[in-house]
Amino acid sequence: MSSTLTRVQNDPGFEAGTGETGQARPPVEPLLVAGGPFQRRESLLAAIVAAVGLAGLAWCWDSAADERYWREQLSWVSGAAMFTVLFVLAVAGWIVVGMRRLRRGFRVIALRKNVVLGLDEVGRADVAEADSDASALVRAHPMQRVHRPSCLLLRGKDPVVVPATEAHSYERCGMCRS
């Protein structure tokens, strides 16, 4: 998935601020590989760790059953609990990795939509104009402060120009000293 994201980011159509309208976008390879967010390697690793947990659980159960006194069985109960935790962690880790890949897939598609539908250029014209005007302020949802257009905190966000009449109702940014 990281290679897919890299491929997307290296796509010339993703360069912010190229600004050339009407530029032909080259056709791209499929962004997301069909099949699911789970890769074979991660599934195999999770399966191995889960199998170790299961095997350990079975071993502890068998050993506890062989003991005669409950005080001697308690250590096997602890071992069984640890192996169960290992199993649950393996399964949970597998799900978490899949969810991260899924979230990355959403970001990839959102980026691609912005480029293909021309949404990345919407709003940039007036922000670029504001950038040249030192007194203009911008903000991005859901920020509560206004910033200069060149503020680092706006990176990755979609800023909109704040009219001078409304700027006083927002706090000023301490980073860009707006």
Next chain:
Amino acid sequence: MIYLKYLRVHWDRAGAVALAILGVVFLVVGYLGAADTQYISEQIPYVISAGFGAVVALSIAAALWLSADMRDEWRELVKQGEKLDVIAGKRG
């Protein structure tokens, strides 16, 4: 026949339901087995096998169900990606 087809298509959700039921069965069997004896040394193996076994079965059931939902979302993303490729190809 339609049920078999449904089970084949939604094998992960069917597996999740089956394992959840199995987990509950483990719990019930473990309870009955432990309640059947008055010796702690005979109850502890029931705790390990049925109790922790139920935890394992329910964990797998939850993971299967979640993975089914995630695969559905992924399929939608792939479809959207293909549509965007078509649009990009048409404009290009």
